[in-house]
Amino acid sequence: MDADVITNFIKLHSHLPKTFLRYGTAGFRSKAEHIYHTIFRVGLVAVLRSKQTKSTIGVMITASHNPEEDNGVKLIDPLGEMLAPAWEEHATRLALAEEDELQSVVSDICQKEVVNLQHDAFIVIGRDTRPSSEKLAKSLIDCVTVLGGQYYDYGLVTTPQLHYMTCCRNTHENYGVATVEGYYQKLSKAFVELTKQATSQRDGHMCLKIDCANGIGALKLKEMKRYFPACLVMHIDKDGTKGRLNHLCGADFVKVHQKPPVGLEMKPNERCCSFDGDADRIVYYYNDAAGRFHLLDGDKIAILIGSFLKELLVRMGQTLTMAVVQTAYANGSSTGYLEATLKLPVCCAKTGVKHLHHKAKEFDIGVYFEANGHGTVLFSKAAEEKIRHQAKEEKDNRKREAATMFENTIDLINQTVGDAISDMLLIEAILALKNFTIQQWDAMYTDLPNRQLKVKVADRRIIETTDEERRVVTPPKLQERIDELTKNYKLARAFVRPSGTEDAVRVYAEADTQENADELAHEVSLAVYHLAGGVGAEPMPVA
Ligand code: G16
Secondary structure: OOHHHHHHHHHHHOOOOOOOOOOEOOEEEEEHHHOHHHHHHHHHHHHHHHHHHOOEEEEEEOOOOOOOOEEEEEEEOOOOOEOOHHHHHHHHHHHHOOHHHHHHHHHHHHHHHOOOOOOOOEEEEEEOOOOOHHHHHHHHHHHHHHOOOEEEEEEEOOHHHHHHHHHHHHOOOOOOOOOHHHHHHHHHHHHHHHHHHOOHHHHOOOEEEEEOOOOHHHHHHHHHHHHOOOOOEEEEEOOOOOOOOOOOOHHHHHHHHOOOOOOOOOOOOOOEEEEOOOOOOEEEEEEOOOOOEEEEOHHHHHHHHHHHHHHHHHHHOOOOOEEEEEOOOOOHHHHHHHHHHOOOOEEEOOOOHHHHHHHHOOOOEEEEEOOOOOEEEEEOHHHHHHHHHHHHHOOOHHHHHHHHHHHHHHHHOOOOOOOHHHHHHHHHHHHHHHOOOHHHHHOOOOOOOEEEEEEOEOOHHHOEEEOOOOEEEEOHHHHHHHHHHHHOOOOOEEEEEEOOOOOOEEEEEEOOOHHHHHHHHHHHHHHHHHHOOEOOOOOOOOO
8 A cells, every 4th residue: 555545545534533442342432423533444454454365344334232322333354253353453553543653554564464455455334224324334435445445335234234245255155145135035045944844833923023223123124024924923113213223222221121122012921022223132022921021131042042953963863062152241040051951061251242253163063142132153164064964865854854954044044143133033933943932931941130230430441350251350459349249149140341332331240139139230330439430420229
């Protein structure tokens, strides 16, 4: 990249106020007005990464579960995965570089990563429905163009759809056709095939109310509806025609507050689910006949999917390795159930799908879900080949039938990243095949009561953690205090970690009763506030 190109590139955005953002859990995130400068630097990273990998790179403009006024941008690697860790560091360096340093930072990265600047660059772009996203996408296109790269703009898509497109383009469409229609066709075909043997379809069991968080998920589900069989009845709510994105609705609201979206009408025992703002997370829930709210989060989803896959493997007579990856947020009961009842190995990874994804790749079949509903299943190439071969060649009818179901399950899953639409279809298919109601699914095990809170501190980076975020290293006295507090409650566990997407410290506690979990979470929040430089008012006890 010669000096002229860099000069033109700087001219394009030098008037924009500079901000000091770092590449976090899910890319760069902040208030939308702070993202404009960063978007140009992200364009530069994308072009360099594309030249280095000689592949298409994705850039998604979204702040996912964050409020509508926030925005963000993240890069997608060639196989639809999150950006490689070394490149996250390059992205931060380029985002923070002064204009007069830029040329030397670019040269340094090119040298370290062996980037041949003569190679072409191709970028695919997608955005969510935030009002600020369109203008940010336009800036990104200007940036890629001035840097001599080519692009394709998918416009409004869910985050997982852009991950899928990136993967399709880099696998010569082996993974699927790189269009929105290709995505709809692949998933709906797999869903129809998989549910062929389900007897419950006729009883109206595939009837679901969906809170789309007033986001992109609503648009895409409406487009996709015509591909589905009539037995799948979806009532799309929070479709963006009235409320604000993620405001009092969506998967994060439901999970954190442990209550339904405000204004969503729920009949007793009606099966409902919530997506988040860019449709990469999903949680299920219902109100029982007594009006009590029941949440089926990422842990329950992992168990439903894990047990289904394990049953199929047994029927097929296959001995592939399989594990479930969770984070520190996983409810203690879910981990116990996976290990003791399902006899599945469980691994713990740091928060952020990129960490879980990485761990899940160590197994033939890696089921990973964060408790917040973000997750998917990965299959090793060898496992996939074995299963597809058995589906074609197996002589034993029962085994072949199970292998065919497994094959359709693989096709229904978006292996590139957690995908609310794909996860929802898989869950609906499993419930139909098992002839399971949401109540039966819920009854597989009982969650320990838990509570999540957040605390504002002057600088959240003061909190450093270890043991996959289960223990605090600094400030030094904080872990001691958490241990002391936890000892006072039965079946209790608590941890704190700095958020990767918001300026806050997150607190999680679980215990034998809801009152105890609430009390412990409040006490730990106060400890964070006092020992880690809390700002504003002291955290309030939970009502
Ligand atoms: C993003 C990541 C998730 C992660 C979440 C944590 O979610 O993609 O894997 O669980 O951030 O956020 P925090 O670090 O603030 O607790 P999303 O849905 O916003 O992309």
